[in-house]
Amino acid sequence: NAGVTQTPKFRILKIGQSMTLQCTQDMNHNYMYWYRQDPGMGLKLIYYSVGAGITDKGEVPNGYNVSRSTTEDFPLRLELAAPSQTSVYFCASSSDTRPYQPQHFGDGTRLSIL
Amino acid sequence: QQPVQSPQAVILREGEDAVINCSSSKALYSVHWYRQKHGEAPVFLMILLKGGEQMRHEKISASFNEKKQQSSLYLTASQLSYSGTYFCGTEVYSSYKLIFGSGTRLLVRP
Numbered sequence: 524n525a526g527v528t529q530t531p532k533f534r535i536l537k538i539g540q541s542m543t544l545q546c547t548q549d550m551n552h553n554y555m556y557w558y559r560q561d562p563g564m565g566l567k568l569i570y571y572s573v574g575a576g577i578t579d580k581g582e583v584p585n586g587y588n589v590s591r592s593t594t595e596d597f598p599l600r601l602e603l604a605a606p607s608q609t610s611v612y613f614c615a616s617s618s619d620t621r622p623y624q625p626q627h628f629g630d631g632t633r634l635s636i637l
Numbered sequence: 638q639q640p641v642q643s644p645q646a647v648i649l650r651e652g653e654d655a656v657i658n659c660s661s662s663k664a665l666y667s668v669h670w671y672r673q674k675h676g677e678a679p680v681f682l683m684i685l686l687k688g689g690e691q692m693r694h695e696k697i698s699a700s701f702n703e704k705k706q707q708s709s710l711y712l713t714a715s716q717l718s719y720s721g722t723y724f725c726g727t728e729v730y731s732s733y734k735l736i737f738g739s740g741t742r743l744l745v746r747p
Contacts, residue, residue, distance in 0.1 A: 619733065
């Protein structure tokens with residue numbers, strides 16, 4: 524199994540540009556998450572989804588948008604990129620079976636805004 | 638509210654023990670522990686559930702004190718491979734959302 528796949532792995536954007544970070548999982552997980560991790564810091568939840576068509580804000584949603592049209596895919600959209608959005612972005616997924624199952628992380632997208 | 642991890646950093650000699658703590662000001666439903674090596678994604682270690690038992694992953698174990706809303710990660714007879722940053726993720730009520738602490742950097746030296 525591929526697990527959680529993120530593309531691209533690296534990207535450099537200019538201020539004001541837009542882009543979409545792709546995330547797909549092949550584990551049939553209903554729960555998916557987007558985090559950002561600034562250098563030397565912890566993970567901050569941006570958005571999450573509990574199933575196709577259902578998304579909700581996390582701790583730091585400003586400047587980002589998400590959609591969930593299928594169980595497998597959960598893209599993250601950056602509009603009008605700003606230097607403060609320079610970070611490593613991780614996508615994760617988990618099963619909704621109780622008790623709460625572990626989150627499986629993708630390898631991350633390293634994004635620089637210049 | 639972000640959980641508080643302590644200490645922020647630990648340096649050990651191979652074979653020594655360490656304890657990492659994770660405290661929350663809110664009542665918790667579960668606590669997750671992940672380890673992240675430099676330049677890699679976080680990797681799941683274990684989950685502690687409210688009312689659940691102490692968990693173990695190889696020589697790493699963890700406990701959850703519901704009265705204090707605190708979880709502790711115990712690393713015994715540390716190995717070089719234990720080096721990395723350890724994060725706790727806390728779940729408040731049955732939300733399926735985790736709020737992560739800022740991490741504890743662990744370095745194990747030969």
